[in-house]
Amino acid sequence: MENLLLEWLSTDDLLLCGIGILAAIIGVMFGAAGFVLLPALLLVGIPIHATVAINKFATGISSFSTILVLVLKRKVKLKEMLPLMLFAGLGGIFGAFFTTRLLEQTMNIIACIVLIAMFFVVLKSKKTGLVNEQSDTEQLVSMQEGNKKLTTLFVPFFIGTYDGGFGPGSALLNITYFLKRQFSYVKAAEMTRFVTFSSCISAFIFYFFYGIVNWGIAIPITVGSIIGSHIGLKIVPYIKGRWVQILLPAIFLLLIIQVVSDMLF
Structure with a gap:
């Protein structure tokens, strides 16, 4: 038991846990956990598909x-999120299936195209006001009306497909989607956790049965991610709308640079 504890408290595991904490904080606040997690795992020599699987878990x-x-705090109603979670989950499975049949270079090209497209969407939205300052009660009515349209569910499916297959910036895509539907930034970040859970877990299950999960790395990363996600939720309410208008395009640009560098080097 003592040897097991020492193994868990090794320098490598503490480092991985720290990476998980930092990635989760950034992920909750700005939807860009992959900006920290994926490059960090690739730098320590983890293959791209195993890295994606660990990230999903x-x-x-x-x-x-x-x-x-x-x-439990009744900040988000699970019943209202279930349709979005279902489509995001289906997308996650499809994305994982698709990715296991692609080369790393192809995955990077797809990620780059998606991120560049969303970068321009955010820039355009910046002029019209992407961040809504309405109350959550007013926004819930808007969401209930939007759920009547099937197109409302297609977006989480496509984002879930991208998330399950690769993932850098997928939470940011979800946050942007909810902001476009006139939710406040805090509510958008909270709702993103639901669809992210669905797409990530469904994709991970596929990767698990595909046999590319490294538990020695996945567990310390996950412990750190749990800690970091709760820290991030505490910080989100203090983020001002004008900060988001500046930071979202900047984070998209950094993600694009990261993916392009992966392709070139």
Whole structure:
């Protein structure tokens, strides 16, 4: 038992746990956990597909831990999120299936195209006002009306497909989607945890049965992600709308640079 504890408290595991904490905080606040997690794992020599699988497990479990808090505090109604979660989950499975049949270079090209497209969407939205300052009660009515349209569910499916297959910036895509539907930034970040959980866990299950999960790395990363996600939720309410208008395009640009550098080097 003592040897097991020492193994868990090794320098490598503490480093991985720290990476998980930092990635989760950034993920909850700005939807860019992959900006920290994926490059960090690639730098220590983890293959791209195993890295994606670890990321899905860590992000999925940390999202679930925050979902429990949000549901218990009645900040988000689970019933209203279930259709979005279902489509995001289906997208996650499809994305994981698709990715296991692609080369790393192809995955990077797809990620780059998606991020560049969303970068321009955010820039355009910046002029019209992406961040809504309405109350959550007013926004819930808007969401209930939007759920009547099937197109409302297609977006989480496509984002879930991207998330399950690769993932850098997928939470940011979800946050942007909810902001476009006139939710406040805090509510958008909270709702993103639900669809992120669904797409990540469904994708992870596929990767698990595919046999590319490294538990020695996945567990310390996940522990850190759980801690970081709760820290991030505490910080989110203090983020001002004008900060988001500046930071979202900047984070998208950094993600694009990261993916392009992966392709070139």
